[in-house]
Amino acid sequence: MRTMRSTVRRSVWAVPVCLAALAAGACSASPASSQGAGRSSSPLVVGVSMSLSGDLADLAGPAEKGYQLWADTVNAQGGLLGRKVSLKFVDDASNPTQAVTNYENLITADHVDLVFGPFSSLLTIPAASVASRYGYAFIEPSGGAPQVFALHLKNLFLAQPAPILSSADAFADYILSLPVDQRPKTAAYPTADDPFTSAIIARIQQRLQAAGIKTVYSQTYAAETVDLSPVVTRLVSDKPDLIVSGTGGADAVAEVKGMVQAHWTPKFLFFTGGPNDPTFPSQVGAGNVNGIFSSTDWIPQAKTAGNAAFIQAYIAKYGGTAAGIDAAAAEAYACGQLLQLVAQRTGKIDNATIISALHSGTWPTVEGNLTWDAYGSPQGADDVVQWVGGQLLPVYPQSAALASPIALPSWAG
């Protein structure tokens, strides 16, 4: 009991002490965040909490590469407004709590000049609020979930053309652009029970249903489901013209393999995730990819600002081929491009200027020409991509297309 009382007493004292410490932290953070970075010749330090370990580490790896490549590129060009860029990566172990701690430390203890966002919506949601509290701009590569923009933060900007929720909108546009007699008559919507995929699928289903495409199957399965053969059995039985599937990767592979084994193909097959993974052909069989649709925010062939230079620099630094570059690398690289553009257009690179500048105008990056609403949700659209001749190519909208959409051929087996 005495211990408890003394603990309470200590806690009472601790409140003003903590408040003072917080205020001190905030005060000590303010100078760094408000400094006109262009006036200094010291390196411009950009702090990033990155999932160097934990569940997201493999997925976040390309984002780290994209950030580093941008820093190397801009430094080779003399830096930003004469200042060399120095990236300070700290590991968040794929943990939201650690990401919050990291940004607190980067801003209040390390006094970094700027910050970039972490990988995934999971980490972006809590981290963006920290940056907002200290007045830091929060350009981020991959937090596109609706919950990110529901924070209503004016310092946040997603460096992608569209939020996740609307990532299948362009495919719906494509289907509805077809002459009525060529449109699918029936559709099936299997989806993983995942907040991203199920929301995307609900949105596209609503549009296609409203346009008269009859829903013959609409079911969710647990996200951790490993055996999708019952779902495929049902799809094969219902034989819809169109399948729009809310997938993350492994489930897309399982569905394709199931349909190949059943010797059945729908007329149109769209997955939210999976086909844009460079290893997809090796997983389902190279002869079984042609005709499959997906959507993406970036592809190597995109004719976007600085994309050719990005790919050339990426291959020079990391090796591999253009087809093997993960979109996450381009998303992170685009974050850096936005900083460069702000510096070029305003002659300044402080947080207030970045936030103010990005809220107006159009910003050309490898991810396309970006604009945002008041809370950082991008106002563009993803491209519809399709495997054509063994390559994943943009096929819709026409302005971005490098190939015409093809009909789904019979599986090669």
Added chain:
Amino acid sequence: MHLFLQATIAGILIGGVYALLASGQAMIFGVARTVNFAQAIFAILSAYLSYTLFGDLGIDPFLSVLILIPVMFALGYVIYAVLLRPLNKSSAELGLLVLYALAIGIQGVLDFTYQTNIRVIAPAYANYSWTVAGYQIPEVRFFAFLLAVVVLGALHLIRQYTKLGRALRATSQNPVAARLLGVDVDRISAVGMGLGVASAAAAGAAFGMVIPFNGNSQYDLLSKLLSIGVLGGMASMPGTIVAAVILGVVESVVAATISPDWSAFSFLVVLFAVLTVRPQGLFGRQLRGEL
């Protein structure tokens, strides 16, 4: 009706793979007196090894079983001798925690080595299937089922008709009495653990061809194994085989004809119904404080 039968076929075929994995679990429970929380990751480990043998050396996944079984048997034997045997003398419950920690550790090593990207073992025949009377039978799933039948048959022969099998059964039923009758219980238990892990090796190679996997796949698999064990009776090999096929069929039929959302729940309904009548499971015996 066609949908129902097609889903039943799919359920029986995948149920065979689960049966193989769960029978190893039952054997380990019998000799080690603890639930092997690492059985699923042993299968995933085997799937990765088979993936490497196929990808790097071109060894057919079904042939890779001939390499994996002795390797995994040795691993199981060593795990029992080094980690579980000392615990059995004090507290068998600790074995469960050790095996769970081992599962997490092995997944960490696999994630580091192979990364967390989804893998699938894809031999040329992976996408082939036969059509029999209008029903599709995927070749790879059929062969996986056949492999399960062969390995389960071999395990049955060993248990029923060899001296080792008698010692295994004796150790499983009453280790104290077995020791009094001259059975080297520690060695036999290690052999039992080895056989259980070896069955995971065969099941893992089959699993890796049938279903895309990564380290995280162990959790869904483990939940199935535990459900099968409870339904069939934790130490009962025939019980786990029957329970695994029931799980495969119920989940498949419900997912295909009603909704995938209800498939796992429907199996739990069967499980609760059986446990109401037979708390020890379908083929289980009453345990008197072994755990």
